[in-house]
Amino acid sequence: MNSKVxxxxxxxxxxxxxxxxxxxxxxxxxxxxxxFSEWPSGMRSLAVIGGLLAGAGVFLTSLKGVQTREFLSESRFELRKVVWPTRQEAGRATMMIIIAVTVISLILAAFDFFIQLGVKFLLGT
Structure with missing residues (x-):
């Protein structure tokens, strides 16, 4: 967290x-x-890329550009602190999520079935 006010x-x-x-x-x-539609498409694309790069270059010299660069550098610094899961941990977590989703969907399907039976009974159909 940034302590600067x-x-x-x-x-x-x-x-x-x-x-x-x-x-x-x-x-x-x-x-x-x-x-310049008569230009080859590669040249036309380079014109767009050049405009984007030149615009970004000018923007990055402004106050918001400096703030953007500072934010991105702080984000990279924080990403270095992240402890990423191992392949085995990610696999286990994925399996647990698949099992949990399956169990919850079966419970909801059972609720739906019994509510449907109740409504049919009440309506006499």
Missing amino acids: EQPRAASSGDIVKYALALLLVAAGVFAFYW
């Missing part, structure tokens, strides 16, 4: 310009894909 900051005008520029770069890549 941070006050949320509003986006500066420079950040808003960066967001708009990032969106324009992505839109330009998509526009190039459709506008």
Whole structure:
């Protein structure tokens, strides 16, 4: 858990310009894909990928981009702490889940059957 107390900051005008520029770069890549229909499909796809990469590059220099990078690095750090189950433990857990689901479905089927019998008896059909 992060122990730093941070006050949320509003986006500066420079950040808003960066967001708009990032969106324009992505839109330009998509526009190039459709506008230059005579280009080979590989080149058109590269235009979209280039627009996405350029937009992401501009976004990552903004305040939200810095926060995103910090979040991702903290997530990687936390993932290193996870103790993953062994193959044998995962297999056992899977079998227990399959057995539990089967037993519960049989119990529900029995309830349904007896309720159906009761309703038929009450309706006289």
